[in-house]
Structure formats: C-alpha cells, structure tokens
Amino acid sequence: MIRLAVVSGKGGTGKTMVAAALADISGVPQVLADCDVDAANLELLFEPRQITTEEFLGLEAARIDPAVCRDCGICADHCRFGAIVRRNDAWEVDPLHCEGCAVCAYVCPTGAARMEPRPTGEIYTSVTDRGSLAHARLFPGSGNSGLLVTEVRKRATSLADGADLLLADGPPGIGCPLIATIGGVDAVLIVTEPGVSALHDLERLVTVCRRFDVRIFAAINRFDLAEDICARIEDYCRREEIVVAGEIPFDPLVIDAVRNGRPVTRGASPAAAAIRALRNTLFAELGLS
Known part of the structure; x- marks a missing residue:
C-alpha cells in the first residue's frame, strides 16, 4: 500500500x-x-456516513477536589499560568489556562489538586x-x-x-x-x-x-x-x-x-x-x- x-x-x-x-x-x-x-x-x-465516534484524551490537566481542599491557596500561589482561580468561595482550575505542568498537585498538602486526562477532541470513522x-x-x-x-x-x-x-x-x-x-x-x-x-x-x-x-x-x-x-x-x-x-x-x-x-x-x-x-x-x- x-x-x-x-x-x-x-x-x-x-x-x-x-x-x-x-x-x-x-x-x-x-x-x-x-x-x-x-x-x-x-x-x-x-x-460521509459516520460509523464511530471516540473521545480523544489529550495531556492531563489539573482538577481540585473541593471535598479535600483545605482552602489554603498554596496551589494558586505556585501556578505560573494563573490557571487556579477563586469562584464561589472555592479554588477551581480554569482549563483554558492550565498547561498541565502538575506543580499544583506537587505542592498541595492534602492531595486535593490532582492531574486527570482531559477530553480535547473527538475521532471519527466514516464511510464515503x-x-x-x-x-x-x-x-x-x-x-x-x-x-x-x-x-x-x-x-x-x-x-x-x-x-x-x-x-x-x-x-x-x-x-x-x-x-x-x-x-x-x-x-x-x-x-x-x-x-x-x-x-x-x-x-x-x-x-x-x-x-x-x-x-x-x-x-x-x-x-x-x-x-x-x-x-x-x-x-x-x-x-x-x-x-x-x-x-x-x-x-x-x-x-x-x-x-x-x-x-x-x-x-x-x-x-x-x-x-x-x-x-x-x-x-x-x-x-x-
């Protein structure tokens, strides 16, 4: 071929x-x-007539578990990309700014910040x-x-x-x-x-x-x-x-x-x-x- x-x-x-x-x-x-x-x-x-659709998981992004977070803000202090923001009296990760560097997960004293795969696209197979x-x-x-x-x-x-x-x-x-x-x-x-x-x-x-x-x-x-x-x-x-x-x-x-x-x-x-x-x-x- x-x-x-x-x-x-x-x-x-x-x-x-x-x-x-x-x-x-x-x-x-x-x-x-x-x-x-x-x-x-x-x-x-x-x-094309679409046959299959699959989720594509790109590189990992950070996520903060509010149930574990102690509200210390250490992760925000160390994030160089400004991806950790304050919303509704809690720390959250802005996915558009997160570069997946994992610094927040490294410095978090409680393990509330963790890295998870994030969907960044879809893959299709079709018939034409x-x-x-x-x-x-x-x-x-x-x-x-x-x-x-x-x-x-x-x-x-x-x-x-x-x-x-x-x-x-x-x-x-x-x-x-x-x-x-x-x-x-x-x-x-x-x-x-x-x-x-x-x-x-x-x-x-x-x-x-x-x-x-x-x-x-x-x-x-x-x-x-x-x-x-x-x-x-x-x-x-x-x-x-x-x-x-x-x-x-x-x-x-x-x-x-x-x-x-x-x-x-x-x-x-x-x-x-x-x-x-x-x-x-x-x-x-x-x-x-």
Whole structure:
C-alpha cells in the first residue's frame, strides 16, 4: 500500500481541493485520512456516513477536589499560568489556562489538586462513496493536535485492509501536526501557489520533508496568476530534483464546486482536466495503476 500525504507550506493554497479531487478520481482501492484536525473539512466534500465516534484524551490537566481542599491557596500561589482561580468561595482550575505542568498537585498538602486526562477532541470513522474516512475534531482552545493526528493515522491504517492507497489530507505549515502526518508515509504532494510567501514556505516544507526520507512531488495551483513567480517555483523544484506533477490553472468553477460541497473533478473544467493529468503523472511515479 502506498501512503501519500497532500500537504502545503501555508494555508489557502488549495490543498484540500486537490486532495479531494485525487480521492475522487484515484480509481484504486483506498482509505482516506483528514489529518488537518484543527480545521478538518475533507468530509464536507464527500458526505460521509459516520460509523464511530471516540473521545480523544489529550495531556492531563489539573482538577481540585473541593471535598479535600483545605482552602489554603498554596496551589494558586505556585501556578505560573494563573490557571487556579477563586469562584464561589472555592479554588477551581480554569482549563483554558492550565498547561498541565502538575506543580499544583506537587505542592498541595492534602492531595486535593490532582492531574486527570482531559477530553480535547473527538475521532471519527466514516464511510464515503470513495472509501473509508478517518477524521477528527480538535476542541477550540485545545492543544496536542499532533497527538490527535497520530490517532487519526492509526484509525486510517486499521481501515486500510485491501487498500492500495492511503491518502491523507495534511495540515498546512511545518509544525507538529505536519510531522505527525508525514512520519512513515511513502510520498508527499506539496500544493503551492505562485506567491513569494508560498515559495518561501515551500522551501521550508521541503527542508522538513527531507528529514523523513519521503518522495516529494509538487503541484502548482493557480499557476497562471503570476507566471514569473511560477517560473521561480519550477526552477527551485528542478534544482531540488522535485517532480512537478501538475500545474492547475485558475478556474472559477473550482469555487463553485467547493461552495456546492463536491470535488471539482465531478464536472468538466480546466482545473478538473489539469488535476486528472496530475493524477496520471503522480500515480505513474508511485507505481499505482
């Protein structure tokens, strides 16, 4: 099975649009994973039927047991994050400020302050007309998105029996969620666009991907909006020996498809034709039929 992650150095390049289009026309047995847990939206283009929901427990957070608390305030004095507050004549932990350092539990003389796992998201498995989908939602204000991405990857792998392709829609940027997405994959497709910041972020992303010994491909979305910068991106990819698998023109029908919640490849348009050519080039390089 080939594990392919579609990623981008910055948001707004059209990464999810390309990932959904490839999933729509892959033509091979596949399983999908939405690893952009901070803003998961691959499901919006495939109308999934949800099968399971699991609570995701992130790192531990403090909680004060009022029945044991002696009201001494030592925990509040030692909390560097201001997470222990006074409410209704009792000490409580504000979960949005607690960083899970456990200092309060260490200094509490009665054991009233203790560390407990806290729910920070939900993990789903669903069925779509293009294969099973593992996806998740990180609760607003929660951290540990890299850990949640790892769990999504595990669910996708568990659903991949008989699949030739695991296609992951990754997060933008180069942080922990990206690292959790590309660890152990065979190839990444970087979706970029002709902009100075996009070129800079492409270079940073390639540097990270090189650390994981994965094959790197590129797709340039809206390439015809700034052909001079597009030429700079092509020149960079040549120097780095990165195959540009496809170039997608600006196409208003892409916006129409996204607004109507469907992959752009379910209609005829210049962008759809370019993505089909991209699919053929990429899959030929990966040895997929």
